[in-house]
Amino acid sequence: MAGFMAHAMTWANHLILMLTNFQSLTAINGAQTLRCGMPLKITQKHDDLAALGMAEREADGTAKCHPEKLPDLFESALVTLQSKSIEIVEGIARIHRSILTGHPAPRSIRGEFERGELIEDLSAQLEEVAITLTDGRKRRLRRIAVAYRALIQDIGVLLSGFCETGKLNKKRYTQLSTDVLELLGLIEDTRNQLWNLLAATDELTGLLNRHALQDAYSLAMEKTRYRDHHTLLILLDVDHFKRINDTHGHDVGDAVLSDLSEKLLDAIRANDTAIRMGGEEILVIMPGIHRNSAKSSVERLRKAIVSNPPVGMGSEPVRYTVSAGFTLLSKDTLLEAAMKQADLALYAAKEGGRDRSVRFDSLIHMKS
Numbered sequence: 001m002a003g004f005m006a007h008a009m010t011w012a013n014h015l016i017l018m019l020t021n022f023q024s025l026t027a028i029n030g031a032q033t034l035r036c037g038m039p040l041k042i043t044q045k046h047d048d049l050a051a052l053g054m055a056e057r058e059a060d061g062t063a064k065c066h067p068e069k070l071p072d073l074f075e076s077a078l079v080t081l082q083s084k085s086i087e088i089v090e091g092i093a094r095i096h097r098s099i100l101t102g103h104p105a106p107r108s109i110r111g112e113f114e115r116g117e118l119i120e121d122l123s124a125q126l127e128e129v130a131i132t133l134t135d136g137r138k139r140r141l142r143r144i145a146v147a148y149r150a151l152i153q154d155i156g157v158l159l160s161g162f163c164e165t166g167k168l169n170k171k172r173y174t175q176l177s178t179d180v181l182e183l184l185g186l187i188e189d190t191r192n193q194l195w196n197l198l199a200a201t202d203e204l205t206g207l208l209n210r211h212a213l214q215d216a217y218s219l220a221m222e223k224t225r226y227r228d229h230h231t232l233l234i235l236l237d238v239d240h241f242k243r244i245n246d247t248h249g250h251d252v253g254d255a256v257l258s259d260l261s262e263k264l265l266d267a268i269r270a271n272d273t274a275i276r277m278g279g280e281e282i283l284v285i286m287p288g289i290h291r292n293s294a295k296s297s298v299e300r301l302r303k304a305i306v307s308n309p310p311v312g313m314g315s316e317p318v319r320y321t322v323s324a325g326f327t328l329l330s331k332d333t334l335l336e337a338a339m340k341q342a343d344l345a346l347y348a349a350k351e352g353g354r355d356r357s358v359r360f361d362s363l364i365h366m367k368s
Helices: 002-022 067-101 106-114 123-130 136-165 170-199 210-223 241-248 250-267 291-306 335-351 360-367
Strands: 025-028 031-034 229-238 273-278 281-290 322-329 357-359
Touching: 067 106, 067 123, 067 136, 067 170, 106 136, 123 136, 136 170, 210 229, 210 273, 210 281, 210 335, 229 241, 229 250, 229 291, 229 335, 241 250, 250 273, 250 281, 250 291, 281 291, 291 322, 291 357, 322 335, 322 360, 335 357, 335 360, 357 360
Parallel strands: 322 357
Antiparallel strands: 025 031, 229 281, 229 322, 273 281
8 A cells, every 4th residue: 555655646746747837838829828748648548429429510500610710719729728738737636635635625625526616627618619620630629528528537436435435446546647648648739739720720711821731632632542533623713803902902802802711611511621822812622523523513612602792891892703723633643733733724714714614634635
């Protein structure tokens, strides 16, 4: 028992050190984030998403979020994850002090825990962000909620058993330590991913920016597994955008880009990616597209954008059109070559009269 108590004291001291590390904060773009250099192994033990009881809401409108709100949601999630890390360490440290020293009284700690005052639930805040994501980050956010519930369950059993019998369940105590390390590691890794996502998000449109291009392209190419399916790369451009800015002002130009982006996000599939390349150019990456449906896929997006009501700014609502250049890619096509193909096709669409789409393959056939 003496050896076990020595281990417990070492673990309690480790918690104090962890708390010190987690409270080393830095302000970035107004969002408080954690700096924790401690290597933590992240396991897949709690990867049972069914335990969350969270409905998949991507199929209906509840999963939609205005693009301009995404950066705010990401920053809110960063702050939530930061405060949750500190709260967990502080709460677990109080439990350990109570068990090892009797101060505060274990029954008092159990009361705080049962009232949700020791460690507060975070599922609702994370789900608000999770439903806006379509990749592995959503799965990771929800995995945090699963790991959190595992921790809460072990805390409840440990405190109840100790308060009722006065004896410490060594196995449960050791499991609690494992749960804490796993959850904190998962939170820190997810926080880093969210921060990278925030840094790669265009502030005006809510779309990803050029920093996310390589990762998005690689992911799309990996998803295209079938021989008769390809990755569709579309380069969209607002027609006469400079004229819109010069005639109506840059505020109207910004409104046009925001309007286009929102309509585009409503029209693309869950596993598609939209990236603002700069100015009025938007890149769309669509994996798993059959060759025969490429043109119709591009036109569907274009019509979703231009067939809606004009952008209402002042007394003169602005109606705009978009041109598109697109190319179908094989799995071994490099990003640089793919972008050049889409760019050439877009140039052809502009030269051909705008408000249309051109396929790169058709340029090759014309030259031959």
